Amino acid sequence: MTALARQHLVQPWPVAGEIGAEARGGIRSGEGIYVIDGEGRKLIDGPAGMWCVNAGHRRKELADVLYEQAMELSYNSPWYTMNEPSVTLSARLAGHAPGDLSHVFYTTGGSSAVETALRFMQFANNVRGRPEKKLIVSRQGGYHGSTYLSASLNGRPRDHDWMDSASDQVIKLTCPNPFRRPAGMDEAQFCDMLVEEFRDVIANRGAERIGAFIAEPVMASGGVIVPPYGYLSRMRALCSENDILFIADEVVTAFGRLGSVFASQEVFGIEPDMITFAKGVTSGYFPLGGVMISAQLLEDLRRSNHSEAMFAHGLTYSSHPIGCAVALKNLDILEGGLLAHARDVSDYFQSSLKRLEELPLVGEVRGLGLMACIECVADRVSNNPLTLDLEVGKRIDAHCQELGLLVRPLINMCVMSPPLTIERPQIDTMTDILHTSIRRTMD
Numbered sequence: 001m002t003a004l005a006r007q008h009l010v011q012p013w014p015v016a017g018e019i020g021a022e023a024r025g026g027i028r029s030g031e032g033i034y035v036i037d038g039e040g041r042k043l044i045d046g047p048a049g050m051w052c053v054n055a056g057h058r059r060k061e062l063a064d065v066l067y068e069q070a071m072e073l074s075y076n077s078p079w080y081t082m083n084e085p086s087v088t089l090s091a092r093l094a095g096h097a098p099g100d101l102s103h104v105f106y107t108t109g110g111s112s113a114v115e116t117a118l119r120f121m122q123f124a125n126n127v128r129g130r131p132e133k134k135l136i137v138s139r140q141g142g143y144h145g146s147t148y149l150s151a152s153l154n155g156r157p158r159d160h161d162w163m164d165s166a167s168d169q170v171i172k173l174t175c176p177n178p179f180r181r182p183a184g185m186d187e188a189q190f191c192d193m194l195v196e197e198f199r200d201v202i203a204n205r206g207a208e209r210i211g212a213f214i215a216e217p218v219m220a221s222g223g224v225i226v227p228p229y230g231y232l233s234r235m236r237a238l239c240s241e242n243d244i245l246f247i248a249d250e251v252v253t254a255f256g257r258l259g260s261v262f263a264s265q266e267v268f269g270i271e272p273d274m275i276t277f278a279k280g281v282t283s284g285y286f287p288l289g290g291v292m293i294s295a296q297l298l299e300d301l302r303r304s305n306h307s308e309a310m311f312a313h314g315l316t317y318s319s320h321p322i323g324c325a326v327a328l329k330n331l332d333i334l335e336g337g338l339l340a341h342a343r344d345v346s347d348y349f350q351s352s353l354k355r356l357e358e359l360p361l362v363g364e365v366r367g368l369g370l371m372a373c374i375e376c377v378a379d380r381v382s383n384n385p386l387t388l389d390l391e392v393g394k395r396i397d398a399h400c401q402e403l404g405l406l407v408r409p410l411i412n413m414c415v416m417s418p419p420l421t422i423e424r425p426q427i428d429t430m431t432d433i434l435h436t437s438i439r440r441t442m443d
């Protein structure tokens with residue numbers, strides 16, 4: 001891959017050409033938990049691509065199914081016909097989804113899943129005769145996508161403050177990050193504060209104007225933030241009391257990352273009104289996403305077909321037969337042992353990385369399942385990240401790459417979410433590389 005040829009490719013964000021460009025721009029192949037760069041160097045794929053290569057690289061059974069489905073039926077229009085893999089996959093997903101989430105609408109990724117969920121919310125509210133119930137509540141630190149409305153939900157102002165965004169329609173609550181809770185507050189008091197904030201928002205803005213609350217069960221790109229105990233169920237209860245739809249954005253947490261197909265109920269004991277998913281559904285072998293909805297919501301959307309404002313929503317590649325066939329095989333892999341393996345190694349993964357807290361630069365190592373974040377601080381008394389060299393994540397990443405590990409740097413944090421196939425000795429290697437890299441960064 002020549003530098004000249006690379007000039008023609010536009011990549012997201014300032015990553016390409018800045019940090020780790022040699023390895024990142026030049027990844028040539030993958031094998032299990034590893035990727036191999038243009039010079040033949042093998043690196044552990046610490047972020048599993050982008051939280052997605054859950055079953056690992058070069059899985060022959062996934063590649064085979066991709067080819068076989070393309071030879072059988074490579075495309076059909078979801079507007080007029082159904083294809084078999086999408087029908088079979090829907091039934092399998094309904095079997096895993098919590099509560100009454102028995103129906104699936106497929107999209108091409110996470111952003112389109114979030115947009116779809118919000119369009120469903122608005123259409124359903126129109127049909128129910130309350131079109132003004134359209135405000136959306138999200139959280140600081142959350143991430144929901146790169147399209148116009150989904151980006152407006154994101155907790156990072158730079159994602160949307162430069163555009164004439166849909167921000168008027170969005171209310172942002174405090175990030176439920178126990179590490180950054182106000183001084184003098186314990187975790188239970190912090191949880192009370194967060195729930196009260198939502199209650200106040202509902203009281204002040206009016207339940208009749210708020211359509212949905214959207215939340216990642218564990219915030220991923222915001223720095224792997226596991227909310228305080230009881231937070232999600234109490235927010236769920238507030239939504240139910242006020243007829244606000246609870247949308248669980250499981251684009252990262254579904255398909256094994258937390259040891260379950262969907263995490264909302266199995267891990268957190270809540271039943272959302274909609275679940276958005278993408279990424280791990282195909283382990284990154286084909287772009288696919290979707291929204292799980294209830295029969296009741298579907299009924300409301302269909303009812304609108306008989307009203308003046310007919311509901312029509314679809315993407316050319318909704319229910320893509322190749323994506324659905326790959327997702328089915330990926331589910332076989334998850335159910336056939338990978339979920340159990342992810343559950344089996346996750347405590348070891350968390351406790352191994354926790355060792356990094358012995359380094360003075362590390363303020364906290366936190367996580368759940370096979371997702372973790374190392375947050376660096378200026379000093380351990382203030383835990384203040386602001387006076388830190390903002391490039392610290394990138395510098396750790398650069399050292400890690402030299403030693404054979406890719407991580408995802410986020411300003412003063414590094415995020416880890418390896419393929420679920422990772423074994424204990426590989427976790428040890430990953431932690432050792434991070435330890436050395438953080439020490440080198442401190443020198």
Ligand code: PMP
Nearest residue numbers: 109110111143144145251252278
């Ligand atoms: N929701 C969450 C929680 C995500 O992490 C992401 C992507 N990182 C998205 C939505 C958007 O997904 P996509 O990039 O596939 O559009």
